[in-house]
Amino acid sequence: MSQPESAVADAQAGGRAQESLAALAERYGLRRAIARPSLPAYLRQLWQRRHFIVTYATSKTVSNYSQSALGQLWQVLTPLLNAAVYWLIFGVILAQSKSIHNYPAFLITGVMVFTFTQRTVTGGAKSISSNLSLIRALHFPRATLPLAYAIxxxxxxxxxxxxxxxxxxxTGEPISWLWLLIPVALVFQFVFNLGxxxxxxxxxxxxxxxxxLLPFILRxxxxxxGVFYMITERTKGLPSALRWALEFNPAAAYIEFMRDLLIYQRFPERxxxxxxxxxxxxxAIGGFWYFWRAEERYGRG
Known part of the structure; x- marks a missing residue:
């Protein structure tokens, strides 16, 4: 038999062997260890690991600031210091405080709400790439990691x-029954952040x-x-499509929703x-589906 014929014969034999192995695996219900499960099965796997997700998130929270003197206080001090810098620039130098009611509360609310989304997105972006050793060593639903960062x-x-x-x-704002809706606003934002x-x-x-690139995009x-200014006031005279895009911006929507409850004492509009x-x-739907589609590719290569 010539060399080309021998190569063809070997290839055919290899193909038959793979077919027989596939048939044998199917007969006994075996599947690839890294195969992507169906969406319902994937959701069940995540639910089974809910305690691990919460524990992992808590340990990350503690370890992130374990080496600093003030510890976890930096989780609150960082956005407050950012708000102080923004107040100096926008409130004092650019005189935004003259045209906006209770500008300190207005600014702090915007900074706190946006920081929640900013930090969640940043953590999600590195959740896979910074845990490759864990992914390659253990078999678990990879969505566990971005979920833990969001929590x-x-x-x-x-x-x-x-x-x-x-x-x-x-700053002088009274307590209102509308504050009872704050958890609802945070649930909306958390679900968006998760996706x-x-x-x-x-x-x-x-x-x-x-x-x-992400720091520039987030900035x-x-x-x-609208963290530092009122979008409806600053966009007057702009094309209607641009005004609509700014107002429909998810971060702006969650910030305005929270300001309505905390500062303006009014029920958010429809x-x-x-x-x-x-x-x-x-x-939530789009982000989860997009992540799940690449489940079997994470940590490979």
Whole structure:
């Protein structure tokens, strides 16, 4: 037999062997260890690991600041210091405080709410790429990692919201029954953050330069979200499509929703509810589906 014929014969034999192995695996219900499970099965796996997700998030929260003197106080001090710098620039130098009611509370609320989204998205973007050794050593649903990072930021937010409420009261705002809706607003934002975190986790896993680009993207998002100014006032005279895009911005919607409850003592308008719910549902479904589609590729190569 010539060499080409021998190669063809070997290839055919190899193909028959693979077919027989596949048939044998199917007969006994075996499947590849890294195969992507169905969506319902994937959700069940995540639910079974819910205790691990919470424990992992808590340990990350504690370890992140274990080497600093003030420890976990930095979780609250960092956004407060940022707010102080922004108040000096926008409130004093650019005189925004003259045209906006209770500008200190207005600014602190915007900074706290945006920081929650910013930190969750940043954590999600590195959740896969920074845990490759864990992913390659153990078999578990990879969505566990961005979920843990999102819950970690939710735990931090609890302390931030307590400080925010004290500061708002300190600026003279009264307690209102509308404050009972604050957990609802945070649930909307958390669901959106979770979806955005899952989306960015897949992007960060395969596009390594995203860690360099993300700070610029988030900074642009910060300035476009009405953290320092009233969007409806600053966008007068702009094209209607641009005004609509700025107001429909998810970060701006969650910030305005929280300001309505904390500062303006008014029930959020229908458009605010629709916008917040839309972004939460869209991000959660789209982000989870997008992440799940690449489940078997994480940690390979």
């Amino acid at each position: 970690q930021e939710l735990q931090v937010l609890g302390w931030s919201m307590a400080v925010l409420i004290v500061l708002v009261l300190g 955005a975190s899952l989306f960015m986790a897949r992007v960060g896993a395969f596009v390594r330069d995203v860690s360099q 642009t998002w910060l300035y476009a979200s 458009w605010a509810w629709v916008t917040c719910i839309f972004w939460a549902v869209f991000a």
